Amino acid sequence: MLTFYYTLRSPYARKIRILLAEMETPHRPEELVPGSMDDGSLFGEDYEAQIPSMRVPSIKDGDEIIFESNLVIDYLLEKYPMNKPSEDQPPLATTMVRSSHQWQDSMVLATIETLLNSAINLAFLKRSDVDVDQVAYLRREQDRCQSCLDWLEARATTEGFIPGVFSIADLNLLCALQWFDDRDVVQWWGRRRLETIVARYQNRTSVKENPLAF
Ligand SMILES: N[C@@H](CCC(=O)N[C@@H](CS)C(=O)NCC(=O)O)C(=O)O
Structure with a gap:
């Protein structure tokens, strides 16, 4: 197994x-x-x-x-098969990206990954008592996070990154942004479409039943 x-x-x-x-x-x-x-x-x-x-x-x-x-x-x-399609709507996407939008969808995934990787670096360094505002490279990491968030906001729709499905990009975004919420690392609020995506999925059964531990 x-x-x-x-x-x-x-x-x-x-x-x-x-x-x-x-x-x-x-x-x-x-x-x-x-x-x-x-x-x-x-x-x-x-x-x-x-x-x-x-x-x-x-x-x-x-x-x-x-x-x-x-x-x-x-x-x-x-x-692996989708053993039981979720009763929650919209259904989970069955592929990482759409073949018709391969490069655009892959760049969205890559940008969310960059955002989370930079935020994780900042979080670990903060936890080690590094004053991230005092280090030029870490200020750049903070700028990179905001730049990625702005780029994602411009490409998102209020129905997620791929309307009609709970996309893998939506899943990536939700897990990143909810992780930011409880850690004072990246301020992402105020972006209407990203906020709508989190609100749309935060009460989904699979999401609620698999919370982060803090
Ligand atoms: N790019 C990796 C990142 C995974 C990652 O950073 N995992 C963290 C936990 S949140 C980890 O294992 N950190 C331990 C370490 O960096 O030594 C992925 O997408 O799986």
Whole structure:
């Protein structure tokens, strides 16, 4: 059976938790608790030996190990059936991007990833007591987050990035923005379309049942 490695605080892992719930894919959840390992590594030496980035989330499917959250999503959408289409509307998208809009949809996904990666860097450095306003590169990271948010706001619709479906871009955006909400890292409010997307999906069953731990 598919094994899913995750932490409860990770916004990247949350995307997969929500997707697995949407697809009702049978799997064995393996929660990793950072820093709880006897060997002194963050997630355990055995895990980190198999994942070059030493990060969560990842999955093991037979002999196949897949890491990087959006690659995991792509893999699951391609290899596994949607066991029970969600009763929530709109339905989950069945592909990462539309073939008719491959490059535009891929750039939206890439921009959300850039946004979250920059925000995570800022959060980790803040947690290490770095004054991010005093470091030129970190001011640039903050500017990059705002620039990505503006770009996304300009491309979103009030029905999400792909009207008619709960798109993988919507899923990525929701997990990023809800993670920002509880951490004083990135101010994203005031962008009407992004706010509407979060409001549209925050009460979806799969989303509510898979909250972030703080
Ligand atoms: N690009 C990766 C990012 C994953 C990531 O940054 N995971 C964090 C948890 S939120 C992690 O494992 N951090 C541990 C570390 O950086 O050592 C993905 O999309 O899966």
